[in-house]
Amino acid sequence: MKTSRSVLTxxxxxxxxxxxxxxxxxxxxxSWKTGxxxxxxxxxxxxxxxxxxxxxxxxxxxxxxxxxxxxxxxxAKLWAGSIAIDFLLYxxxxxxxxxxxxx
Numbered sequence: 001m002k003t004s005r006s007v008l009t010x011x012x013x014x015x016x017x018x019x020x021x022x023x024x025x026x027x028x029x030x031s032w033k034t035g036x037x038x039x040x041x042x043x044x045x046x047x048x049x050x051x052x053x054x055x056x057x058x059x060x061x062x063x064x065x066x067x068x069x070x071x072x073x074x075x076a077k078l079w080a081g082s083i084a085i086d087f088l089l090y091x092x093x094x095x096x097x098x099x100x101x102x103x
Contacts, residue, residue: 006073007081013061015051017088021049025090026097033101039094046090050083 025042032038068078 002071003073003077004081006068006071007085009081010013010064010068010078011085014057014082015086017049017052017053019089021046021084022090022093026093029094029097030101036098039098046087050086054079 025046029038029042063074065078068075
């Protein structure tokens with residue numbers, strides 16, 4: 001319980017950015033109307049933005065990691081949980097967009 005709440009608190013720090021990129025991918029998928037093969041470049045765009053977000057958060061919130069370490073939560077658990085949540089939202093939104101695209 002403590003870990004999941006801490007992961008959600010950590011994820012709040014870049015939720016807006018992650019969701020904005022996800023919705024940008026969905027908009028590009030809908031507006032290009034080129035078919036399903038555009039999903040692969042959009043996926044890699046999302047992966048590249050994960051790297052950029054990781055780099056920025058690790059530098060900007062360096063001291064905040066001490067708080068989580070004191071709670072017994074490693075950086076790896078924070079990042080794995082946060083990326084999993086964001087990627088799950090990405091998949092759900094892209095599936096909904098795909099259903100809407102083919103409707």
